[in-house]
Amino acid sequence: MPPRGGDLSRLRQLNALSVVQSLRGAEPLTLSALAQRTGLSRPSTKEVVDELTQLGWVEEVPPAPGTMGRPARRYRFRAYVGHLVGVDIGAHNVRAALADLDGNVLAETRRPARPDAPLDERLTAIERAVVSCLDLGGMTMADLWTVAVGTTGLVTPEGRVMLSAGITAWKDLDLAGLLGEMFPCGVLIENDSRLAALAETRRGVARGARDVVFLHVGRRMGTGLIIDGKLHRGFGAAAGEIVMLPETRWTTAPEDLNNAAIVPEGTPVEDAAGYTLAAARNGDPAALEAVDRYVEKLAVGTAAAVLMLDPEIVVLGGGFSRSADVLLPPLRDRLEKVCLRMPRLRGSTLGDECVVLGAIDYAIDHLDRLFFPADGAALRPPSRPEPRATTPAGHSSR
Incomplete structure (x- = not known):
């Protein structure tokens, strides 16, 4: 409301x-x-x-x-008076979506990337994804009010990526500064799992929920937290980094699905887990055993988050969310054994779109604060992007 x-x-x-x-x-x-x-x-x-x-x-x-x-x-x-772009920078893909001020997606593009790609190559992929998106929407860079970016890794409030297990070039990187030079408008940087969690509360299965744990499951693992209806970053923007705890074994968990005996030799690594999950759905014993090993690890970190935060709902999102019907029943069985109160468990309906949609919603929130400040009069929409400036939080902003 x-x-x-x-x-x-x-x-x-x-x-x-x-x-x-x-x-x-x-x-x-x-x-x-x-x-x-x-x-x-x-x-x-x-x-x-x-x-x-x-x-x-x-x-x-x-x-x-x-x-x-x-x-x-x-x-x-008048949602059409301004436009923004949401960007999802993953280890293997860069996705961009052009939206109006209602958050309606007008065009979307995706560019492949390599986890070990050099910095310049990944930055080029980001720029091309955004430019292609604008071309599809019949617009140019000058039409943009804000670019909001979700990226893997530990992201500071200033938009610096301190480290990323998924992208080797992302280490003590001033991503906000680099993208601020690329785009003639405000640039916002946030962790991708947090933006995915935001999207679920605005558009997905957690809509209206005040306390949410988002499980970003795929070829890498992560979490995003919504506490009392607000995106939670923690004191040093490191909240939810459960993957860093060795006891969870989240860094190696996806390998359980990749190495299952059911996966034919020569299957691309990006397709292996999907093959295993599909076979488990059909009752293959080897695939079911692989899923069991994966869920055993997933449950450790999830149980810790549930016991700590007592969320209303836990959302399974990311690349593996398409197999929520396979993953959620064994996850529920494990959580019921240790959790004092069971939250609702749901699979995401946003799929691979969750991060880019969360980036769009994040940008809209930013623009609302910018043009409808609590300590001043509402501002007139600009006819063109305003010059960049650095906010106290360190983001590039107009």
Whole structure:
């Protein structure tokens, strides 16, 4: 639910943001419907809508052709006035998605990459993925307001990647600075598992949940945490790095699926786990044994997170989430033996899209804070990207 507005004289910006969030992604609404959604009085709602219309964020929708009488005025958010790009930098692929301010994906591209690729090669893949995405959407770099990036590795609040087990070139790397030179707009950097967790609470199976553990399972393992409805980074932005605990054996867990006897010789490593999981679904004994070994390791770190945080829901996401029907039953059996209270266990419905969608939602949150600041008046949408500047958090921002 959008935040509920209060007295306009005291909470003017909260009310403006409340109206914007109520209109975003919705059908055109009348003033009465908006007042009901935001908790504002109808006169206050009209005052906020008039202001947002003058600034260029909201517009009145003409009556449908053939409408009789004098219909109530309806309003919508002008999502098309700005655009952003979400980027997912993985060890093996770089994915980019162009979106409007409603978060609707307008175009998407993917570029292959190698885990051991040199820095310049990976940066080139990132730029090409974004440029191709813009080309598909009929836009240029000048149309971008923000680029939000999710990457594997330990990411500081300043956008520096301290280390990454999946990408060898990602070590004490000022990724925010490098991409800030590449793109003529604000650049945000965040850990990919955290962005995936954010996407699940906004668009996926954890929508509306306040406490969430996201398991990023695939050719590498990771977690993202949502606590009290907020993305949780921890004091040093290292929260959720359960993979670093040797006792979990998460760094080697995917090999259990790759090395199963059922996988034919010569199968590409990127297809081995999928082959094993499909065979397990069909009841193959060797594949089931491999899945059992994998889940035994997965359960150790998951149980630790559940016992520590007591989440409402645990979401299985990432590349292996397509086989949630195979993985969740044995995971549930193990967790039930040690957890004081069992959370809901669900497989992601976002699949490989989870990180890039989370990056889009992360960028929208950033733009809301930028254009609807709590300590000032709402700003008019820019006609072109504003110059970059460094925020106190260290991100490149407009």
